[in-house]
Amino acid sequence: MARLSQELIDQVRQSVDIADVISQDVQLQRQGKNLVGHCPFHEDNTPSFSVSEQKQFFYCFSCHRSGSVFDFLMELHHLSFPQAVEQVAKLGSVTLPSDFQANDEARQSQAPDSQQSQLIKLHQTAMRLYHHILMNTPAGEPARRYLKKRGLTQELIDQFNLGYAPKEEVLKVVLEKEGHDYQLLRRSGLFTENRDGSLHDRFFDRVMFPLKDGQGRPVAFSGRLLQKSADSPKYLNSPETPIFNKRRLIFNFDLAKKAARENGKLLLFEGYMDVISAYGAGVLNGIASMGTSLTDEQLSMIVKTTNQLDICYDGDAPGQNAIERALKLIEASPVANQLRLRVVQLPTGQDPDEYIQQNGGARFREYLKNTEETPTAFRLRYLRQGLNLSNQAELLSYLNAAIGVIAKVSDPVARDVYIQQLAKEFQLSPQNLQQQLAVQVKKQPPVAVPNPTPPGEQWSDDSAVISGRRPFNGSQGQRYGRYNRKKHQATAQPAPQAVVLTASEQQSLALDQTERAERLLLVAVLHDYGVRAQLKAMPDFDFIHDQYRHLYQLALNYFTEHDEYELASFLDYVDDPALKATLTQLDGLDAQAALSPEAIDDCLRIIMQKTPLTQKIAQVKLSLQEAKARSNQELITQLTVELIELYGQKQRLKTEETS
Template structure:
């Protein structure tokens, strides 16, 4: 439902300016099928596209999970934001000024808010120590020597945790923070007596922020690594932090995904920061582990392209190969790989070759298959027959997974160039692909099964929404939909039109509660037969029998009860009524 913060005229202007397919197309790969566009639903896991977008109606609907509505509803459901926040996001997409301050309205639980407040205050403490105190000079000098500017350090709010392992404890004690609350922050370790000591000691501190920029944890890097000491130390899992569902820098990078053709995945925080300073601002990093499903879901809500840019050395290429395998198991994100020369990591490449060279290198994105072939060649002496045969077998197995003949031809040509074996011979050796059932993009079968009376009501309501003559006929005949949900939606439509609104489905959707908006999208996106007076007559005739059928069902129930009681008089009376109604129905 609308809130009064933003003028209705502005809301309607934005809605009419933005094509819903353009907005949704940022995160869902849409394909034309008939009159509508289809893709994989971003709200649940699926392999067959059931998510549909109508450009003519400017609404979306998922035939599996039932979500639907206009572009504002899409943003609200996808990002769990309020209506004004959704309008602001769509306005920003269209570069339309709002001239209204929109604040976040979705509130955390009190204990979560308290944890985030504490972590944010500690982040400020660490940052102050780094940039403003003598204690932080060595850490600041290290970052400066790594090439980071003061502006970059400020942007990422980097900090320093000094060698004093009671500093943060004293800081929070001074603020009267309860002992148990302190324990739950993940900022401390404790001894057998329950005494708390700072977890992060003599480390450069990287604040870990969620997708909206709230600090939820930290990662600390040692200045000088000692034996058996981890180079990076992360916060433990807490109420607000789980490394499986967090991507470093997503809060800053997400606004760049559209401009930069997707997200760029780095191995480490410093790679992200160095690239950001070089002008590559769509970089993110996982939390020192392989990509997780939770992280992929986070990305899939915001982009449909992920490019891997790991270190160019052997471990980095192996990690990139694992990432490509993980990405190949899902179908929400298209993927590619940037390979850096001479075994360099992104930070080293930027220092050696400069920002512009790095930007150019990022554009040299390999397809997953091209990268696989490149990776398989690493360390292989292709002048050696055994190594050559090993490479050919592995590379042909990779190419055989491709469905398109043109794709296979491109990579067979590449293998032929690498090995000196002609393409025809290679093609004959391709492993037989597994049988794949070819499916076109289509609507998934709805999970809800409708009986003939439900289908009739849905079809009739859809005709009402698109034809004022059908609407007038129902109003003049005092027609009432047997199902209260459809009648309520019909009433809402009449009230919407009575307020002198134009008959626009997307704008009407804004006036509805979420469940009604979903129902509206569901009804509106049906594939209907051409409308005619005969079709409407048949629908009305069928629905006109519903009251009789309801009475018949009631009489059957009463008859069963009378039989159980052996009430002969009631059985005779009910039977007469029952057969009388049957004759009316058949007539």
Template sequence: MAKIPNELIDRIRDSVNIVDVISQDVQLRAQGKNLMGHCPFHRDDTPSFAVNEQKQFFYCFSCHRSGNVFGFLQQLHHLSFPEAVEKVAQMANISLPRQYEPGANEANSQTSQVGQLINLHQTAAKLYHHILVSTPAGGAALHYLQKRGMSRQLIDEFNLGFAPDGDEEVLLEYCQQQKLDYQLLRKSGLFVTDRAGNLHDRFHGRVMYPLDGSNGQVIGFSGRILASKGNDHEPKYLNSPETELFNKRQSLFNLHRAKKAARTAGKIILFEGFMDVISAFGAGVANGVASMGTSLTDEQVQIIQRFCNEVVVCYDGDDAGQNAIDRAIKLIAQDAPKLTIRVVQLPAGLDPDEYVQQKGAQSFQQYLEGHVETPVEFQLHYLRRGLNLHQQDELIGYLNAVLRIIAGVSSAVEQNVYLKELADEFGLTVASLQDQVKQIGQTLPKRPAQKAPTNFNAPVDDSPEPAADPHVVSKVEGAERRLLAYYLDDEEVRQHLDQLNGFQFAHDAYQKVYNAVRDYLAQNQKPSIAAILDQLPDDQSRSILSEVSNLKVDHDSTDEVVNDCIAVVMDEAPLKQQIQAKQAALNEAAMVNDEAATTKIAQELVQLYQKQQNMKTEEIG
């Protein structure tokens, strides 16, 4: 693959709005000069992920990830730079010349290995689907799915398939015919190895549900066994193992479709099983997801809150489903306290799949809209299961339990609604229940107020910025950041700094960013943060550029601020240069075994280090 020309890279990057691209994976809201959302790269309870639409870059105030539209796709979807460029080109309907497409010369890269694994999973999904819908071997599985109400359209939409039973290794044989690498097959999770190291298909006699990543590419499978003799010892569902692609704690079935619908609906509906999601989709409910055969995880909760402000838990109506709802709402409330939780309880004995089959799509949609409960309403019903409320001790225990839950509700109006319901049902006075709730509330632990740390280089804006990691910087580093901010903003500052004899930033990282900006401006009239980010060699440099680009520049005092910053930096630079010179001299003395010179230079170097430390202590103080 030939190197993509910078002119073509610039054209492709400038053809899309980074907000439109990131919004496919992160829900963004306007806040000051930025759009804010929950960072997709770390656990982010308070939105700290900023997208600067004007300058076309993103930056997380907590984990300090940054980049332009290419960098976002690279980091989130594990793409190489050429692959990210190709993906953006596709979004912009720009044809990438064949010689610039990601090619075989990246075959040994880690990113390309991930790409090969994805291609292998895509191939396996197509093979399993073909077997299901076009061969006699898939007849029984196809009949099973049709009996459960799956139309051919739904089967094709979700690319459902079948892995044949018996000794035939259909996937392995196909891969061997394509001469695919043994190690690639072994890493994929699609095969198991025997003691001799031979590969065998992992899935046999199972309806295959492809598991897609957030970008719609197949990353794993879940296989449901067909009822037949001799397989009672087999698990009902068999998932792909953990691989470079697939982590079941961090995956949600149907997320790539649901996230699009969630942007319109403002919510995601959480179902228990794959068939529930597929049936709901067929009934016109496209914003449904399901966990991968396990209980909901905190990682999945974090993913959900990136895409919406509300989650509706719709599990089965049996006891197991009720218990799962209780666990889910507690986990969501703990891990994503700002996410609105609602519950839909289906009639006992029915799951969403069965409800759609029995009552139809329209009835299912109406039920979802008309039977929404708050978590407290759910608990009012859930906690009374198995109790005889005509028994005074059980009634008192129940009331104490629900009043403790109501005491945790922040809205006084909402509290009074629940208390009135209890008072009417059990012949009590609202006032007595209010007194009890007040007493309980005094015993509940108070949530500490979140306080944003004071930061020398924090972005200045009229609106509150997200709480960030306390990133303490010295006076010198703060001056370097401020100086770069003015350098990016003001043509006169650029001319002044570039013509300043002997000027050098005290820290190599800032000098590296300055050099990149200066080199870019040698070919362009104005700085483009999005373009310069592509020229920087490492994450630290990109983070620094993103940070300083968010700093506010005071045009009324430019000369004063810039001169002060230059003075601070130049005072530090000579000391740094002295230390470097002494270190070189110490190495030379050690090489010739001059013990006297080594001792003398080492003492001088210690004194310089002490002077440098004293300066930093004074700056921080």
């Protein structure tokens, strides 16, 4: 089995964003510079799990787990280090040596994995080819005019890798010239197959939208006809393949999930062009499903990213119907009580693309911000569709249906607000409406809630936060201590404060002046080549406390292979979880890394003044033990006196340090 070089391991780690990997298991929210969430390694009622995108590491301020993306996968999914590297390599599309196999299981699955990688490469080739044809050939001119008419800039076209599949067959010719296997081409979904087994390009004369997975890799296409045809659908999607399952793919999810961590929500649009136009208007958290219905798999992806979803569909009757269908589908899903829903309905006759072109991006962002409404408010308006409320019979029918909708709201204050609005609008007695409401409320089935949540509307209007926690297995319990294995059900929590290491927390971690000096000096060692060289030139120097001594030796080894310090990379050098935690805590001191030469000298003086004394005490204690073994009473007396004097010196030094 091939042994991976440190350079390749670093390349694998840097190929992904640790936040993207962790967010598949833990819902993260922006707090200051870092992302925070509930720790997946222990029962965590208050978010204590911090992820640094800048430095690519995680740390829990409660259980003190810490490490790189490899450590996270190893601990949560019980992988070996080679297995974790292999998994990250797949996510980051990094090719490992052909003879590298993390274990027997990997060896058995080598062929499918190789096929997956090859299929993705085929789609990358197709994406580049279609984009080139769109932007650089006469054949792409009609498609360029269409996209320009829709308001798409060159930057947006490049951002989403849009392309054009011409009327002529080109993709098959290109891929066959590259020598790709016939069976691989058959399985790619890029071609149709005749009865005689011959392959032909699936997409002709269509604007091509690459469909990407959560890591931003193209796995399928959706092609839009430029000219209407009675024989062809307006949009044609790739069939399902080993790398594409439409139930598990969300358009623009790879980009939107990062933006959702910043503003706490995702925006669901009806179509790809809506998402792209919104992106060009500065709305970066827009997504679209693969069709008109959201699947449970897609909703599971959403709740791992955010706890709020805004549905933004067209304002016409079909758009309202689509909103109602989406609400019902989400409410019936397993994650209904984990997602807060809001509706943003555009003016009648306009989709997001048209609104942006007419009003501009700034107005669109303001509209999204100011016109959010709850599902209940939307439904009270939706029920009026097609009714003549001037007609008494239709008005009574509407009021009865509206009270039925309000009865499903769990918060009595919210119910009262809606009743007051109805009473005011139709000049009715609030008391009479309340009486009818009370009857309807009694008919409602009890709502099963895993844990008490803040008052809210039953239709997923609560603020439950998803943690993505998983219970510890036995081996982790033996390694790190016993943890409650009962699956935690998260309730809404107040927004946590930004998780930073304060000065008081830093000092509380230090036992005395000597250890504070060790901590500052070790941080300087990690960040300053000159300090490392200075210490290496001092053969008598050593740290006093074991954890800093071990980290110093690991650092010297680390810098034989690396020119610069990177916390995530160095964490891979450290096996001991306690040392990982110490190293992560030290990272909070990196603002002081650029110590002056005088400060370095002070640290060295404090450490080296105590180091010889500590070593001498150890030597005398060893000699005393040997003297006792030989029953040399005279030597025992001499060494005992000497040891008492040394302990006296140590006590005086300690008194000086604290004074």
